[in-house]
Amino acid sequence: MKVLFFRPRPHKETIGLQNVMICEPLELEYLASNLESKGHETVIIDMILEKKSLAYFLKLHQPDVVGLTGYIAHVNVIKDYARQVKAYNPNLPVVVGGVHAEVNPEDFESEYIDYIVRANGIRTMMDILDSMEGKKDREALPCVYRKDGPMAEKETEFNYLFPARDKVNAYRKKYYYMFHRNCSLIKTSFGCPYSCKFCFCRQITDEKYFTRTLESIVEELEGVPETEIYIVDDDFLVNRERLLTFCDMLEERNIRKKYLIYGRADFIAGNEDVIRRFKEVGLRAVIVGLESCDSNELVDYNKKTNVKINEDAVGILKKYDVECYGTFILGLDWKKEDFKALGKWIKKLGLVFVNLQPLTPLRGTELYEAYRDSFIVREDEYEKWDLAHLVVKPTNISARKYYWYTIVLYYAITVNPASAWYMVKKYGLHDTLKLSVGAFKVNLQYFKKLIQGK
Numbered sequence: 001m002k003v004l005f006f007r008p009r010p011h012k013e014t015i016g017l018q019n020v021m022i023c024e025p026l027e028l029e030y031l032a033s034n035l036e037s038k039g040h041e042t043v044i045i046d047m048i049l050e051k052k053s054l055a056y057f058l059k060l061h062q063p064d065v066v067g068l069t070g071y072i073a074h075v076n077v078i079k080d081y082a083r084q085v086k087a088y089n090p091n092l093p094v095v096v097g098g099v100h101a102e103v104n105p106e107d108f109e110s111e112y113i114d115y116i117v118r119a120n121g122i123r124t125m126m127d128i129l130d131s132m133e134g135k136k137d138r139e140a141l142p143c144v145y146r147k148d149g150p151m152a153e154k155e156t157e158f159n160y161l162f163p164a165r166d167k168v169n170a171y172r173k174k175y176y177y178m179f180h181r182n183c184s185l186i187k188t189s190f191g192c193p194y195s196c197k198f199c200f201c202r203q204i205t206d207e208k209y210f211t212r213t214l215e216s217i218v219e220e221l222e223g224v225p226e227t228e229i230y231i232v233d234d235d236f237l238v239n240r241e242r243l244l245t246f247c248d249m250l251e252e253r254n255i256r257k258k259y260l261i262y263g264r265a266d267f268i269a270g271n272e273d274v275i276r277r278f279k280e281v282g283l284r285a286v287i288v289g290l291e292s293c294d295s296n297e298l299v300d301y302n303k304k305t306n307v308k309i310n311e312d313a314v315g316i317l318k319k320y321d322v323e324c325y326g327t328f329i330l331g332l333d334w335k336k337e338d339f340k341a342l343g344k345w346i347k348k349l350g351l352v353f354v355n356l357q358p359l360t361p362l363r364g365t366e367l368y369e370a371y372r373d374s375f376i377v378r379e380d381e382y383e384k385w386d387l388a389h390l391v392v393k394p395t396n397i398s399a400r401k402y403y404w405y406t407i408v409l410y411y412a413i414t415v416n417p418a419s420a421w422y423m424v425k426k427y428g429l430h431d432t433l434k435l436s437v438g439a440f441k442v443n444l445q446y447f448k449k450l451i452q453g454k
């Protein structure tokens with residue numbers, strides 16, 4: 001069968017990190033390689049980078065099935081794509097998957113969607129195609145969502161073929177993450193062994209954590225032509241012995257890449273030798289969920305860190321010239337002084353790259369019900385559940401003030417001569433200007449929110 005996958009373009013309301021990053025659709029590349037090994041044909045269309053319509057690609061490729069995946073902010077976009085597919089051909093089956101569909105499949109209930117994958121995406125997509133070919137009974141497929149149907153048992157190991165990266169060759173040069181140009185994605189583990197209250201990641205694997213073998217990871221890396229590698233594990237810095245062995249294997253096999261990873265502050269603070277070793281074999285940047293400069297808030301979030309640990313972690317990354325991208329949660333009870341205090345602390349640490357997110361109680365997390373009565377964004381306005389919109393009414397200031405203090409904080413950290421000079425010196429004028437244009441676009445979206453006051 002011929003499967004046409006669309007990677008959705010974000011809704012215009014979504015405050016867009018796509019202005020500072022566009023990454024390859026790794027999940028679709030995995031589907032492509034594994035489905036093709038079973039004799040199917042696949043095509044991936046990246047609608048973030050395409051200008052032509054869905055109908056154009058449907059006509060061009062004449063698929064037997066259409067596959068769509070995305071996150072919470074894409075729900076309405078995906079439903080609209082499904083509507084367009086059915087307008088083109090009412091008999092063309094539409095399959096929807098992705099992390100949001102796995103945790104909240106009912107959000108995709110629609111007359112235009114035929115299958116919602118609620119677990120084990122690759123295996124389930126194979127099963128769906130088998131059922132379409134009459135080899136399996138649709139009603140017996142365990143991981144296809146049915147209203148009031150049983151929960152699906154999620155996989156706890158990942159034994160699939162490497163992703164078919166060549167399927168997005170036409171777009172490859174346009175994929176980047178901030179200053180990491182032409183970066184390729186790799187996933188080496190699933191889930192996270194921690195349990196921060198606000199985090200959606202651990203819901204995806206039903207709170208389980210499992211890893212791929214180092215042998216298969218290194219083998220995959222050997223086959224990736226790009227130098228910049230973005231390891232998209234929820235937390236790559238989990239097991240120091242495993243990391244040290246990974247570094248040795250990179251060296252033994254002469255794999256010379258640059259790595260962008262996610263890692264926790266407590267690991268960095270407690271394992272300086274691992275950071276030093278990883279730097280020797282290519283560690284370039286770590287996205288660290290610092291979350292707060294207030295230890296009480298860190299306790300509230302069940303982050304299992306404190307301010308001292310955060311400061312030590314930032315200091316260690318600086319010492320080894322590893323870029324730190326700090327992510328922070330803005331409390332819903334914050335007043336002007338709290339925004340100011342965070343700004344002061346970030347400046348003290350010398351952080352240049354930050355992501356500021358108002359606390360967002362996503363459905364599936366334990367915070368969701370606690371805040372449900374205070375939502376100021378409707379639950380079906382999925383495009384605004386982007387971790388940048390304020391979705392809960394702040395308790396001490398208006399939404400307008402909240403957006404204003406967020407903008408001021410961003411400006412105070414990033415738009416100043418010291419930060420600009422740092423970026424130009426390290427990454428060059430061209431890349432700095434490009435990132436600044438992207439950041440400016442994000443700011444315009446924030447200004448729009450400020451004017452709307454919600």
Ligand code: SF4
Pocket residue numbers: 192193194195196199200201202234235264289
């Ligand atoms: S925030 Fe990070 S460390 Fe905490 S549960 Fe989520 S992925 Fe794990």
